[in-house]
Every structure is written in C-alpha cells, then in structure tokens.
Amino acid sequence: MLGRRCVLHSQLSFGRSGAIAHQNKLLLRQGDNDMACGHHCVLMALMLLGVISRGDLHEVELHERLLETCLRGQTRYFAGCSTTHIKEQIAPFDDQVQCRHLQRDVAARTVEALESDHVCLIRFSSDSYTHWVLAVGLMYADDKPHSLLVLDPLMEGIPLTPWNALLEHWGSKKLRNTNARWSEKATVETVVQVGLRSRRGTAIQLP
Numbered sequence: 016m017l018g019r020r021c022v023l024h025s026q027l028s029f030g031r032s033g034a035i036a037h038q039n040k041l042l043l044r045q046g047d048n049d050m051a052c053g054h055h056c057v058l059m060a061l062m063l064l065g066v067i068s069r070g071d072l073h074e075v076e077l078h079e080r081l082l083e084t085c086l087r088g089q090t091r092y093f094a095g096c097s098t099t100h101i102k103e104q105i106a107p108f109d110d111q112v113q114c115r116h117l118q119r120d121v122a123a124r125t126v127e128a129l130e131s132d133h134v135c136l137i138r139f140s141s142d143s144y145t146h147w148v149l150a151v152g153l154m155y156a157d158d159k160p161h162s163l164l165v166l167d168p169l170m171e172g173i174p175l176t177p178w179n180a181l182l183e184h185w186g187s188k189k190l191r192n193t194n195a196r197w198s199e200k201a202t203v204e205t206v207v208q209v210g211l212r213s214r215r216g217t218a219i220q221l222p
Contacts, residue, residue, distance in 0.1 A: 149196065
C-alpha cells in the first residue's frame with residue numbers, strides 16, 4: 016500500500032501455511048473456549064526466538080525446562096493468564112531469555128522493542144473478550160507506527176503472510192483488533208517484552 020511499510024522479527028518468514036520460524040510452522044492454535052491464549056503466545060515467542068522448536072512440543076518426554084513451562088501454562092487453562100503468570104512460564108528459560116513488563120510509555124516502548132528484534136505479548140480487552148496475542152512486527156504509515164502485526168492463537172494462519180491479525184491505530188484511543196473474522200475497538204491492558212539475552216538485533220523490512 017502507498018506510503019506503508021512493514022518490519023518483522025528477523026527470524027520470521029512465511030509459507031503456504033502462514034508464519035514460519037526456523038523452518039517450522041510458527042502459529043499455535045488454542046481451542047475455542049480453553050482461555051489458553053497466553054500460554055500459546057509464550058510458546059510461540061520461545062519458538063520464534065529459537066529457544067525451543069515445534070518438534071520439541073511433540074516429544075514423548077519434554078525436556079525439563081519446557082516441561083516446567085507447559086505445566087505452569089496448563090494450570091491456567093480455563094482460567095486465563097495474568098502478567099505474572101506469563102513471566103512465570105518464561106522463567107525456566109531466564110538464562111537465555113529476558114522478560115520485561117512494560118509499565119511506562121508503553122506504546123513507544125513496544126515499538127522500540129519490536130524494532131530491536133524482540134517480541135511483545137499483548138493483552139487487550141474488547142466488548143467481546145480479553146485476549147493475549149503475540150506482536151511480531153510493525154506496519155508504518157507515512158513513517159509513523161500505525162499497526163502491530165500479531166499472531167493470534169484464536170485465528171487461522173493466512174497463507175503467504177507472517178501474521179494473522181492487526182492491532183490497528185497503535186498508541187491511540189482508536190485502537191482496533193482486526194482479523195479475518197471481525198474488527199472491533201480494543202483497549203490495551205498489559206504488554207510483556209521478550210527477547211534473547213545474547214543479542215539485541217534489528218527487525219527486518221518486508222520487501
């Protein structure tokens with residue numbers, strides 16, 4: 016689109032099934048009413064950062080740290096996750112991954128995090144529900160941040176597209192959660208920044 020450009024996490028690409036990271040399908044789908052969006056976003060963040068692989072999730076015996084993350088996440092099924100619960104699920108990997116709850120200048124710091132090749136778990140509320148999504152990139156309009164590019168575990172992947180939903184009008188009171196099924200007004204409740212301790216990179220621009 017004229018005047019628009021997108022930047023994405025450097026390890027994110029796309030294929031026929033949608034988002035791909037490290038040669039594996041990235042999107043993890045939750046059930047319709049299991050309230051496990053936060054846990055699925057944690058696992059997708061760890062996959063995109065290269066800390067775990069999709070294959071690891073299908074092992075008969077999960078390795079110790081992943082097992083701990085999954086056990087902590089499973090206790091929140093049908094209850095939902097707070098910011099504290101998200102941080103607790105990431106904690107088993109804290110020697111590799113840093114996790115930060117953004118509490119001041121949230122909109123601007125979220126943009127900075129995504130530009131620095133981190134990801135952000137974002138919880139928003141709308142008239143329909145409260146929900147966690149994983150922000151993996153940014154859409155700029157006239158060189159100003161317009162939308163967050165997100166992976167929503169409730170939605171299907173979009174072929175040849177490395178995201179499946181948008182948080183439009185980021186940083187304004189006109190924020191909207193937009194996906195293939197609907198678009199509705201939303202309010203940001205919390206943002207958790209997650210990135211590798213070993214590097215601070217730069218997001219890449221989508222050609």
